[in-house]
Every structure is written in structure tokens, then in C-alpha cells.
Amino acid sequence: MTPWSACRFAVVAAASIAASMPAAAETPAPPNASVYFINLKDGDQVTSPFKVQFGLSGMGVAPAGVDKPNTGHHHLIVDTTLSAEELKAPLASDAKHLHFGGGQTETMLTLPPGRHALQLVLGDWSHVPFDPPIMSPVVTITVK
Ligand SMILES: [Cu+2]
Numbered sequence: 001m002t003p004w005s006a007c008r009f010a011v012v013a014a015a016s017i018a019a020s021m022p023a024a025a026e027t028p029a030p031p032n033a034s035v036y037f038i039n040l041k042d043g044d045q046v047t048s049p050f051k052v053q054f055g056l057s058g059m060g061v062a063p064a065g066v067d068k069p070n071t072g073h074h075h076l077i078v079d080t081t082l083s084a085e086e087l088k089a090p091l092a093s094d095a096k097h098l099h100f101g102g103g104q105t106e107t108m109l110t111l112p113p114g115r116h117a118l119q120l121v122l123g124d125w126s127h128v129p130f131d132p133p134i135m136s137p138v139v140t141i142t143v144k
Contacts, residue, residue, distance in 0.1 A: 026131035033058035064101030090127040
């Protein structure tokens with residue numbers, strides 16, 4: 001490697017390190033992006049376990065950790081809602097906040113009998129919702 005090419009390599013490496021640093025703010029949402037349930041609507045009755053299919057338009061799905069423009073991964077919010085603070089930070093990961101960081105676009109969900117509220121929220125590569133948040137309407141279903 002000549003000194004010149006070594007120098008150029010160093011510049012490229014520094015630029016890519018800067019690009020992979022954690023973002024200080026939420027990722028801006030592209031215009032007209034939306035998430036929605038493909039196979040569930042408000043008032044549906046289901047038998048557990050049941051399939052939930054995640055729809056996304058105006059953006060692409062990428063696994064968590066992949067910082068690619070106009071992509072994100074799905075989160076399924078179960079029987080809770082997100083506060084304004086929660087919408088500005090990496091989402092919790094527990095039974096009420098399910099991450100699909102592998103880039104999955106559907107899941108089989110097991111819930112006890114009764115009414116349940118489901119909502120999809122798209123997160124960026126670091127699990128932070130977009131600004132403004134890309135969220136589906138809350139869908140209330142009944143598990144028989
Ligand atoms: Cu996530």
C-alpha cells in the first residue's frame with residue numbers, strides 16, 4: 001500500500017465510524033409511511049394461537065442494527081400504549097413490547113381468552129420509533 005492509498009483508507013474508515021455512531025435524535029419518518037395489520041381488524045374474534053401479519057407501506061423492512069435509509073423493523077404492542085417519552089427512546093422488550101428485529105413480517109401470537117389491544121409501531125435500526133411515530137391504529141380483538 002502506498003502512503004497515499006493508506007491515507008485515503010483512513011479517511012474512509014473515519015467516515016464510516018461517524019456514520020455508525022448512535023443517532024442523537026429520532027430518525028425522521030419518510031412522508032406517507034404507514035404500518036397496518038394485514039389480517040386483523042377491530043372487533044375480530046380469534047382462537048389462540050393466531051397469526052398476525054404486519055403490513056408496511058412507503059418504507060422497507062430491515063433487521064435491527066442495519067442503519068439503512070427508509071427502513072425499520074416491526075414492534076407489536078400488546079395491551080398497553082406508548083407514552084410520549086416511550087416514543088422517543090428505544091422500546092422496552094417484554095411481553096407487552098415484542099420486537100421483530102430479524103425483519104419478520106408476521107408472527108404467531110398466544111394470548112389468554114378475552115379482549116386484547118394490539119398496535120404496530122415501526123422502530124428504526126436502534127429500536128427508537130420514528131419522528132413522527134409510524135404506528136397503526138389500535139385493534140381490539142377477542143380471543144375465544
Ligand atoms: Cu426493536
